[in-house]
Amino acid sequence: MVDPVEVQDILTQVGSLLDAGETSEAIQILQDLHPADSSEILYDLSSEYQSILLRQMEDEQAADMLEEMDEEEMAEVVQNLSVGELADILDEMEPDMAADLLGEFTEEQTAALLEEMEEADDVAPLLAYPEDTAGGIMNTPRHMLRRQMTAAQAMSFLREHYADEHDLYYLYVLDRHRRLVGIVSLRALVLALPDQTLDEIMDRDVLTVRAEADQEEVARLLARYNLLALPVVDEEDHLLGLVSVDDVVDVLEEEATEDIYRLAQVSGDAEIFSPIHRSVGNRLPWLVVNMGTAFLASSVVALFEGTIAQAALLAAFMPIVAGQGGNAGTQTMTIMIRSLALGELELRDTWRALLHEIIVGLIHGLVIGLCVGLIAWFWKGNAVLGMVIGAAMLGNLLVAAFAGVLIPMLLRWLNIDPALASGVFVTTATDVLGFGLFLGLASYYIAWLV
Secondary structure, eight states: OOOHHHHHHHHHHHHHHHHTTOHHHHHHHHHHSOHHHHHHHHHHSOHHHHHHHHHHSOHHHHHHHHTTSOHHHHHHHTTTSOHHHHHHHHHHSOHHHHHHHHTTSOHHHHHHHHHHOSSHHHHGGGGGSOTTBHHHHOBOOOOOEETTOBHHHHHHHHHHHOOSGGGOSOEEEEOTTOBEEEEEOHHHHHHSOTTOBHHHHOBOOOOOEETTSBHHHHHHHHHHTTOSEEEEEOTTOBEEEEEEHHHHHHHHHHHHHHHHHHHTTOOTTOOTTOOHHHHHHHHHHHHHHHHHHHHHHHHHHHTTHHHHHHOTTHHHHHHHHHHHHHHHHHHHHHHHHHHHHTTSOOGGGHHHHHHHHHHHHHHHHHHHHHHHHHHHHHHHSOHHHHHHHHHHHHHHHHHHHHHHHHHHHHHHHTTOOHHHHHHHHHHHHHHHHHHHHHHHHHHHTGGGTO
């Protein structure tokens, strides 16, 4: 494996070779690298050099490099290739990756490429499924075992059709209607008597997933049950394809990135060097929403102008109440969203989660409220001020617990992604109620604060 610093050095070296017309030497350097590193170098080259390399290197090498990129990057790199040149590379790619790349083209371009491909029959069915579903990331199944085969026949079948050891994740068994009926371990197959049928030794309890299942659910199942592959079936259990753990590594990264961005109200396709108009378009609408909620919090403060005018020192403590409430609410909200995303939490668990977070919030409120109250007392020499801000802190951390639990769960119940909208509402709740509680108590005890 080449470290990122060396990759930059090799990029310079490859560029120099291409400038000198020594394309074969440049291709050899890329071939000696891991595809993940060579794909990074290829992507950073000019479009002219990308086309030169892809045309002159072996199709299998080109396919390996492209498979390390996402679909937008692949489409950008191959844009100058002819239909025939690209079809040859697509034939060497894994069907699911080829389908992802074809999904970036127009219907006319896709039809032309499929017409030119030799392996189109493996790729075309995958185009019928949305790219973020099990059907969109699965690979077409290879030759499968049949239940009436003997152990000896099955071993011969494997030697004939499974030349690559990476294909042997699990041995799935089909009936004569291509319905998935069982799974056989290599250990069971090796230990079986030669004339025993697979129907006798197979395990009929097979975990499957429907083609329309979200890719995040597929990744969750593979992780939860420590599987290397998961079969995709239709309503009648006909085997449609297989999703391997390799297929969901990028899914996990994509989904994690999407959730992190959504917590910050940023579009999932945002990048640091995105075009300015796209960056502004992704972020500005949510800033406008936040501005509106900020005015809501300000309107609560405005209701207590008289109180603040009489005891201006209250203004110094308002950011503390709002900040602590917001932080506590964000903590609870983040844990809730993660648990929902991983399937650890369901709507039926709402009240149990709420009770747990109320207890946590109560303890936090007592500790933080006592600390802040004592600091305010000794700092300003006013015990009533300490009591007011301590009580407000306790109340706002309880509000944070309620908001951090109920808002994500309500959004999930409404079929709205909690990661996208929870932050705005949780912060609004803690700001509005925190200011209201603090300034309301201060108004009641104003005679002791001035």
